[in-house]
Amino acid sequence: MKKVILKDIAEDTGYSISTVSRVLNGSNKISADTRDKILKSARKHDYRSPRKRNARSSTQTINIALVATDFTEGEFYVSFFNGLNRAARKNNIRLFLAGVENKMQKILGIIKEITFTYDGAILFIPEFKRNDYAKINGILPPKFPVVSNALIENPVFSTITFDSYSGGHLAANHFEEKNHKKVGIIKGAVERAESRFRFNGFADYVQNHDNMELTWSYDGDFTFQSGHNAFEAFDKLQNKPSAIFACNDAMCNGFMEAAIAKNYRFPSDVAIMGYDDLPVCRHNRPTMSSIRTNFEQLGYATMKLLREHLSNPDEEAGMLSFVPVSISEREST
Numbered sequence: 001m002k003k004v005i006l007k008d009i010a011e012d013t014g015y016s017i018s019t020v021s022r023v024l025n026g027s028n029k030i031s032a033d034t035r036d037k038i039l040k041s042a043r044k045h046d047y048r049s050p051r052k053r054n055a056r057s058s059t060q061t062i063n064i065a066l067v068a069t070d071f072t073e074g075e076f077y078v079s080f081f082n083g084l085n086r087a088a089r090k091n092n093i094r095l096f097l098a099g100v101e102n103k104m105q106k107i108l109g110i111i112k113e114i115t116f117t118y119d120g121a122i123l124f125i126p127e128f129k130r131n132d133y134a135k136i137n138g139i140l141p142p143k144f145p146v147v148s149n150a151l152i153e154n155p156v157f158s159t160i161t162f163d164s165y166s167g168g169h170l171a172a173n174h175f176e177e178k179n180h181k182k183v184g185i186i187k188g189a190v191e192r193a194e195s196r197f198r199f200n201g202f203a204d205y206v207q208n209h210d211n212m213e214l215t216w217s218y219d220g221d222f223t224f225q226s227g228h229n230a231f232e233a234f235d236k237l238q239n240k241p242s243a244i245f246a247c248n249d250a251m252c253n254g255f256m257e258a259a260i261a262k263n264y265r266f267p268s269d270v271a272i273m274g275y276d277d278l279p280v281c282r283h284n285r286p287t288m289s290s291i292r293t294n295f296e297q298l299g300y301a302t303m304k305l306l307r308e309h310l311s312n313p314d315e316e317a318g319m320l321s322f323v324p325v326s327i328s329e330r331e332s333t
Helices: 006-013 017-024 032-044 075-090 104-117 130-139 164-177 193-207 224-235 249-261 295-311
Strands: 062-069 093-100 120-124 146-148 158-162 182-187 213-219 243-246 271-276 289-292 320-323 326-328
Touching: 006 017, 006 032, 017 032, 032 104, 062 075, 062 104, 062 295, 075 093, 075 249, 075 295, 093 104, 104 120, 104 130, 120 295, 130 146, 146 295, 158 164, 158 295, 164 193, 164 243, 164 271, 164 289, 164 326, 182 193, 182 224, 182 249, 193 213, 213 224, 224 243, 224 249, 243 249, 249 271, 295 320
Parallel strands: 062 093, 062 120, 120 146, 146 158, 158 320, 182 213, 182 243, 243 271, 271 289
Antiparallel strands: 289 326
């Protein structure tokens, strides 16, 4: 089979070789129509750049795109990207962030472009369900490696993420060791799998221990404001739990700030623990206990799997692997 080169794409589309080269190297100074025509031709001809054809070598520096939705200000995304980026540098990988709106057509457009300019992709789209990931898979060229860091049940792509169920389990066990009998939980967004896993781990532990009772739960959405609102609901309770697991640090921080404003003391009036162990946990006063997630460890596992997929592109996808979590105990518990 004849190797496809830039000249073939140029002759097929009518554009110059330099224009074709700029599009296939990710230039954003080309019109959308021109870019779409060139990318369509490249897909039709199954074009791969010389660098991409050599990317399977374990010593070859490779370029990986991290496609993340709702990439907003805040410590979670900074910690997440920094951890993955540190791991990437130590594994001879250049990591590029592609923040995109949570809209299917925009995400599909980004995915189509990165398949020509990058050697693989990491996805962090926690709002997506299996059928959404299947749409992404349907536009990928054969043997293009993709790893997801967002938890879903029955994944389409190989997925590496934190063990959310064990995180909830550890939080409940910590409260039992502190002799808390009545406990509560501030849940995350119900449509997010990691929220369900964290709740289930916590609730299952409590249910299986006769000396504990889950007396209160609040439907949060992973935002600081929902933690603040959770405190307002908690403050009105007649029979309050003595310890609360907030399913992320933002909600934990919101709860604590609202509680401190009303002169609550931690942990004597109520104990609380978050999830992710972000820098805010160490900077708050009192400091926040939290479930520790090691983003660099997540990055190492992700980069290793991407390398394996490049070396063995026929390897079966869809595996689900969990990175262990642990407890960082501080003043709030």
